[in-house]
Amino acid sequence: MKISRFKISSWFFVALSIFAGNVVYAENLSEISGSWTATENPFGKAEPMSVFDLKLHIIAGVVRGQYCYVTQYGNKIDCDPSDNENISGFISGSKARVTFFSFFGGTNGVAEITMAGGRLTWRVVKSPDGEFYGPLRATLSRSSPAKENASPSRANRRVIVDKAYFYSAPSDVSVTKAYAIKGDSVVVQEMSDDGRFIKIRYQGKKLFIRWIHCEDVDACKDVRRAPE
Structure with a gap:
């Protein structure tokens, strides 16, 4: 069976594009260190119903950090006032895979972190065993430089x-x-x-x-x- 040069070139271009795309996302993940935030305000009140904050830092591909989740207008707060870290994991290809625990006692949660268009996506792939009030999925924006x-x-x-x-x-x-x-x-x-x-x-x-x-x-x- 003969394979035209055009098909070979097309396959090579597609493979190169996929590889380049993965490199771009990997480079972006190296920039996730810092503070990120997402708010949920479905009723347009002065105070948002929920606020989800992430603070992350990366050293040699290792991700560590903390989340803080305030929901039900402040009546449920999954946070730690001492800034103890509850997130740890590694960058693998185009995403970071981390384990985390809830400050309400839930343990062994698993989440994936990706970045696109300057925004961060947090997606829980396994909820913690035990009490947990964090979001299953959130899209976060970087906190303003004035705040950081x-x-x-x-x-x-x-x-x-x-x-x-x-x-x-x-x-x-x-x-x-x-x-x-x-x-x-x-x-x-x-x-x-x-x-x-x-x-x-x-x-x-x-x-x-x-x-x-x-x-x-x-x-x-x-x-x-x-x-x-």
Whole structure:
């Protein structure tokens, strides 16, 4: 059977294209280090129903990191205020395959991470054994450079006002009834784009991840803004 040069060239081109595509995705996966976020707001409220954050870093093809999932408008929070890592795995070809556990106790979960068009996809292929509240699939965008590179120190801070009210978003109109009192410890996460609010984690009777005014914990002067 004779095979034309045209067919051979076509097959070679297709194979080369597939190989090149895999190389592009592998290169993209080397760039997944950093902070990623996805929100779900089906009802258009000021506060999203769910927020899924990923913090990842890669060393020699090894992926490690942590997720934080806040859902049901803050009533279910699968997070760890001490930033303990719950994700680990390896890059293999065009995807990263990781194992993870839930901070509610679920263990041995498996997920795949891919990247395309500058966005990250998290897909759970095996849910953890036990209690688990993370999303089965999420498409995440990279957190803004102002938040990644210009955030205040993540060290614990003490509230210095009598009542530091929590905000569901970094704006004055999103104030809630919950608050921390003078002397309470909070963990600073990031700053708002305008520098007036900081995102904190606060462990009271339950875990809160909310925004407060930066002056309530004397953190405004620690902000290091990214270049305009």
